Amino acid sequence: MHQLQAPGRAVRAMAEWAKHLGGIKGVVLDISGVLYDGGGEGGGVPIPGSIEAVEKIKASGLKLRFCTNETQATRGKFVAKLQRLGFNILVNEVTAPAPAACRILKERNLRPHLLVHDDLVPEFDQLDKANPNCVVIGDAADNLSYKNLNEAFRVLIGLENPILISLGRGRYYKETDGLKLDVGVYMKALEYACDVQAEVVGKPSKMFFQSALAEMEVEPQQAIMIGDDIVNDVGGAQQCGMRALQVRTGKYRPCDEQHPEVKADGYVNNLAEAVDIIVKQLHK
């Protein structure tokens, strides 16, 4: 019975949001939980139908941008992993927090103390890190030890004007072996410890979505975001003037559809279903 009901729900939902797809010229895709589930030995597994869905967008004439808060590896390494998993994706199609943060740090002459994943450190190679005047925190997984968080805290509390830059503000994400705490949790920890407000680089920051749109050369109302995070993907994109769908994969939980503050323009079972509907409407 349950298996029969799921397509029925999808068809009813489709009827609703698919009516409002006029003028769509570009698609913005979240990666983790939409294209693939991370974790395990090979670094993750593709979500069924997603490899083909990316190809379908590219073949449709729609513009495409990947917009991720991934900070466990450089953009280059991350894209190489996705290519190995079978995805048609290039480094210059990806908007990611670390390169955006680097630009900001350079512009403002900031010397970061880094609390990030070891594999992300090379992104910051060009920056002066001696005598730090800010802290940059990312999803560092096991590097988020008590010792390392305490070190970052001591840098911040010792600054006259403490600046905390957070690469995203997610609560958790899903890997093959279960839910994992994300950077936002540790950002909140440091905010409380030092009584500061972090500056977020990454989703749901408006500037971050805007830079993805600028790369595609489309206006917000011409773009649709597809993500598994009701707040950071869907809510963030909507705040920016885009339409946004939530997929029922990755970290999706049924209670997301009753979220008190964010309502997606549509809910779909997965990326493949979303792309089918979007491309079909395009040719009407």
Add this chain to the structure above:
Amino acid sequence: MHQLQAPGRAVRAMAEWAKHLGGIKGVVLDISGVLYDGGGEGGGVPIPGSIEAVEKIKASGLKLRFCTNETQATRGKFVAKLQRLGFNILVNEVTAPAPAACRILKERNLRPHLLVHDDLVPEFDQLDKANPNCVVIGDAADNLSYKNLNEAFRVLIGLENPILISLGRGRYYKETDGLKLDVGVYMKALEYACDVQAEVVGKPSKMFFQSALAEMEVEPQQAIMIGDDIVNDVGGAQQCGMRALQVRTGKYRPCDEQHPEVKADGYVNNLAEAVDIIVKQLHK
């Protein structure tokens, strides 16, 4: 010049708060940062004059209660350490969060998942911990690893009615080798991750101060609290109807004297100075 100014400030401050000491029958003392600074090989060093100050209170006829958020050891072990450092202190003179939390857990049939210091675990020996229906978090120092915080998160997010009990909500404390993140920082992290509000057992909770007062059999307006934490010691005690002094030892920072929300009844250089003034007033 600076060394000459400090006593001057103290004398001026004394003139102010010492006028309002009428009716004081009991003293509530914070321990870490007031009696001693923790850390290092011997487990800490007494703050000069504090050993004698405790003796002076006991000799004065004032009632005395120690009120700590210390959760890195059982109350018994913690008191034994203080005795080795030279303090005249007994287990039954100490109000601490873990025994208070145990009473609450038993009353409400809660089975805790513990994220606490290894040395605190014996306090919870009598409780059923299988199939946990709540999380108890304490200042666990290096035990607050990514892996352990993630485990506690998974327990909480899996509960229909997530209950998080935090043994205190301090931001940081001072050890001999510098500032250390306290439990409140990790409480905030889990609150954000799971969208819950923790129940705090320990300072600044009103119930916690009230139980210390009940042990002394004095009313709030008859008691004075002395601590180094402007929010959790001073603010908490004042909320409870007590007077409160902040010492300029432990985690004290000069900016505490301009705290936007909490103003101590008086600021003193250390416990010895506070006790001198209080005892002198008593005999007037």
